[in-house]
Amino acid sequence: RKEVEQDPGPFNVPEGATVAFNCTYSNSASQSFFWYRQDCRKEPKLLMSVYSSGNEDGRFTAQLNRASQYISLLIRDSKLSDSATYLCVVNPRNQGGKLIFGQGTELSVKP
């Protein structure tokens, strides 16, 4: 089983749609979680951290369920510029700051 699993997509949605990405992780001792965004042929960029109580940043909402070892990202009112690959990232405990990256979920927002 992969340490971090995501649906690779692609998710093809119209502008204005709401889209949700899911991610599961295998290490129950994982202690911090992030969503990154990667545009084609570019470096990954931090989108948001994921906190236990859930957190929101504009149109983006991240949720964490430690019991189910599940992380989600919700994007409301999708924009064309949201088209990218979204990477679920987990920081396992006691591994020197290492991050484990999921394979990514590709999103394509169409006009």
Place this chain on the structure above:
Amino acid sequence: SQTIHQWPATLVQPVGSPLSLECTVEGTSNPNLYWYRQAAGRGLQLLFYSVGIGQISSEVPQNLSASRPQDRQFILSSKKLLLSDSGFYLCAWSQTGGSINQPQHFGDGTRLSIL
């Protein structure tokens, strides 16, 4: 503010040639440093990470090596490149200590093609 520089941006090398990719971080001290590789259409694979000068941890057996000669400098090297070394190489840094929520921040990457 902190910045990370990685070069070159693109590189075309013949099989069997040596490699040296350099990464430097500015605006912070004693960062954790990382080298990743991303093959076409694949996820990020952690190659090496370093928590301090001269301290290198290798994640995947391969013909690559890393060195950290200075606090904010991280170098990825190979004596003889293989075709399978082609990919997108990314350097990243993160803060040490403090909050457990320590995201990593990436350089622009080096696109390496082996011919």
